[in-house]
Amino acid sequence: MLGRERTKDVARSRLSSVLREDRTTVTARDLALMQLDVLAALSGYLEMERDEANTTVARDRLTGKTLLEFSVPVRSVKRRR
Amino acid sequence: MGEAIVITSGKGGVGKTTATLNIGAALALKGAHVMLVDTDIGLRNLDVVMGLEDKIVYDLVDVVEGKCRLRQALVEDPRFFGRLHLLPAAQTRDKNVVTADQMRALVGELVQGADYVLIDCPAGIEQGFQNAVAGANRAVVVTMPEVSAVRDADRVIGILRAYDLPAPRLIINRIRAGMVRRGDMMSTSDMLEVLGCDLLGVIPDDETVIRAGNLGEPVARGNTQVSLAYRNIASRLMGEEVPFQELTSAGFFRKLLLKFG
Numbered sequence: 001m002l003g004r005e006r007t008k009d010v011a012r013s014r015l016s017s018v019l020r021e022d023r024t025t026v027t028a029r030d031l032a033l034m035q036l037d038v039l040a041a042l043s044g045y046l047e048m049e050r051d052e053a054n055t056t057v058a059r060d061r062l063t064g065k066t067l068l069e070f071s072v073p074v075r076s077v078k079r080r081r
Numbered sequence: 082m083g084e085a086i087v088i089t090s091g092k093g094g095v096g097k098t099t100a101t102l103n104i105g106a107a108l109a110l111k112g113a114h115v116m117l118v119d120t121d122i123g124l125r126n127l128d129v130v131m132g133l134e135d136k137i138v139y140d141l142v143d144v145v146e147g148k149c150r151l152r153q154a155l156v157e158d159p160r161f162f163g164r165l166h167l168l169p170a171a172q173t174r175d176k177n178v179v180t181a182d183q184m185r186a187l188v189g190e191l192v193q194g195a196d197y198v199l200i201d202c203p204a205g206i207e208q209g210f211q212n213a214v215a216g217a218n219r220a221v222v223v224t225m226p227e228v229s230a231v232r233d234a235d236r237v238i239g240i241l242r243a244y245d246l247p248a249p250r251l252i253i254n255r256i257r258a259g260m261v262r263r264g265d266m267m268s269t270s271d272m273l274e275v276l277g278c279d280l281l282g283v284i285p286d287d288e289t290v291i292r293a294g295n296l297g298e299p300v301a302r303g304n305t306q307v308s309l310a311y312r313n314i315a316s317r318l319m320g321e322e323v324p325f326q327e328l329t330s331a332g333f334f335r336k337l338l339l340k341f342g
Contacts, residue, residue, distance in 0.1 A: 006263075006264030006265065007264070007265045008261075008264050008265055008266055008267050008268070008271065009264070011226075011227075011228050011267050012267060012271055012275070014228055015228045015231055015232060015267075015275055016275065018228070018232050019232060019235050019275065022232065022235065022236060023235070023239070
């Protein structure tokens with residue numbers, strides 16, 4: 001009995017890690033909608049190759065954090081006064 | 082007009098159907114008029130848990146398709162003096178024969194004639210789930226102290242956020258006080274912390290539930306901890322403040338006390 005691992009601690013930590021993953025999973029549809037919104041927000045500043053935009057949400061293995069990555073080729077910067 | 086409460090869990094086998102019956106029975110014991118709706122079309126079970134399987138004439142799909150009137154499909158539980166009725170699911174059809182709009186209309190009609198309409202949701206998060214939630218104005222999530230069950234509860238809580246409902250309340254089923262004390266089972270507070278949810282009730286794991294299921298009877302009437310837990314849940318749903326009971330298990334010292342005390 002002494003020194004035996006409390007199995008509920010294992011359950012809790014496994015649960016926390018699956019939930020971290022589950023809660024940051026974005027559906028393909030939401031990802032597409034999000035990308036459209038980001039492009040719209042940037043369109044006042046940049047001329048972009050919209051068709052080559054790419055958005056991902058993924059867990060960074062090293063830091064354990066979930067990162068949103070967005071990339072889009074920029075054609076030119078809109079001059080603003 | 083009454084309230085429509087959906088009882089859901091994501092995962093199957095955590096006790097949704099048993100909880101639906103016993104919360105309904107406990108509400109009826111407190112004098113409320115209760116309708117239980119089995120939305121698990123194709124895999125109906127609430128009828129057998131209630132022991133009413135031989136009394137079904139029409140079902141939910143017959144009502145939706147206009148083959149009978151709602152009143153004709155309701156099965157009365159004779160043990161509750163006309164205060165507990167079941168609208169059974171169809172057994173030979175599938176979830177896609179009913180739409181969310183049809184369910185909304187049906188539940189809308191049921192709440193006209195009851196204080197509480199309890200909707201027993203099927204496992205899963207597909208059409209059957211959408212239908213069960215459609216007509217509800219409150220949600221209860223049932224889970225168990227297991228990683229898989231809590232994970233699915235979290236998913237369901239997330240999905241429920243998209244609906245126009247108040248935050249769901251949690252029932253933790255099948256807790257074993259002894260195992261929690263030994264550190265071999267997640268405790269109520271462990272699960273509440275993880276899920277960030279309001280507690281509605283804690284139901285101990287008990288043989289009486291299986292025995293009652295065999296007999297097709299509710300447990301809400303008896304003197305056990307399980308019965309009390311269900312009656313407390315009914316009181317909380319009715320808006321009463323009921324303290325959460327301390328779960329006890331007959332451990333060694335307690336047994337000793339019982340023997341000599």
